[in-house]
Amino acid sequence: MSRTARIRAIIATHRAQGHDAVxxxxxxxxxxxxxATPAEIDEAVAFCREILDAVPVLIDRLRxxxxxxxxAGLIEPMLAHAESYFVDPVDRLPETLLGELGLLDDAYLALHAIRxxxxxxxxxxxxDLGPPMTFLEQVLGESTLARLKAEMAASERLLLREAxxxxxxxxxxxxxxxARRPAEAPLRPAPRPTPGRRMCTACSGLGSATCGACAGYGYHTSRSTRVDWRDNAEYVTExxxxxxxxxxxICRACGGSGYV
Incomplete structure (x- = not known):
């Protein structure tokens, strides 16, 4: 079972217990x-649960x-660090006693690592992770956030070290x-002057030209739109x-020789 699958299982286990929402x-x-009206409290509870459900989704999408x-080699240690908050039983707010409320500090630390x-x-x-993190800060309170600062600082040190x-x-x-490049045979020998031949003006004697398909970048860029975990449009560049x-x-005018 992957770590994100374990996170989903942990959340589902505590949510299945009816008293956990209390x-x-x-x-x-x-x-x-x-x-605050009962409807507003119910909406806030739903938002908390939405944030919890979003954490493993975001980790999978980032990976x-x-x-x-x-x-992958750069961010994998940080993603594993974010996942460990849910898997590790040692918490500032123990979910074994508080249910879903005890998972909110894990979610906040994971979102901090993701951001x-x-x-x-x-x-x-x-x-945009600003709205869910701001909401969690209000729910957790200053005293809990103060205790979480040490974990957040450890995440920052981990990211800098891995980077x-x-x-x-x-x-x-x-x-x-x-170091290996000089020993390798060149793709094409440099053009040599030949009596009676003129330098190709299309490629200035280089024998090569800029690719028209990619405009010389060497890659193609495609953009698509996805919907994030809150039904917001997300623009993806690949x-x-x-x-x-x-x-x-290869220059078509001279066939790569540099002269015509």
């Missing part, structure tokens, strides 16, 4: 004040998006590839490699 409703009534972009791996201006998934390790590994990989060679194609 401490959650009481806590919300205390936060919202005596003027899928990171895999497509080759960033940290969302790097602007090109995040892995388009979603530095991932960058060092990527730099080493690039260095090794650059890149697929072009069939050219790094944004270059």
């Amino acid at each position: 401490p959650l409703a009481i806590a919300l009534r205390n936060r919202m004040g005596s003027r 899928e998006a990171a895999g497509r972009q080759g960033l 940290m791996v969302q790097v602007e201006p090109d995040p892995l998934i388009r979603i 530095a390790r991932w960058k060092a590994a990527a730099d080493e990989q690039r260095r090794r590839e650059a 890149r697929t490699p072009c069939s050219c060679s790094g944004g270059q194609v």
Whole structure:
């Protein structure tokens, strides 16, 4: 069973117990004040449950998006860290005693970790975590949030450490590839002047031209729209490699020789 499947099972287990909504409703009534109507409290309870259900969905979507972009090694430790809040039985608010109310601190820490791996201006998934996190801050209260700061600081240190390790590994990989490159045969020999032949003006003697299909980028960009966990439109950008060679194609005018 995957970690997100275990999270869903934990949430379902506590939700199946009918009395679990009672401490959650009481806590919300205390936060919202005596003027809160039963309908407003029921709506707040539903929002809490919606947030809990969204956590494993967001983790799965981030893991899928990171895999497509080759960033799985960078964010996987942070996602595992977010998942551990639900799986680890040691909590600031023990769910064994408080039911779903005891899962809200886990959800807040998990959302905090998820938001940290969302790097602007090109995040892995388009979603605004501000509203659910602000709502949870109001429900948990200042005293609980103060106790959670140590965990949040540990998450930040973990992300920075893993980012530095991932960058060092990527730099080493690039260095090794650059060291192997001179030993490899070039794709095409450099054009040599030939008596009686003119330099190709289409490619300026290079023998290659910019790929018209990808405009020289070496990849194609496709955009699509998805609906997030709150029925909001989400714009997704995906890149697929072009069939050219790094944004270059053989010049049609000279056949790659550089001269005509």
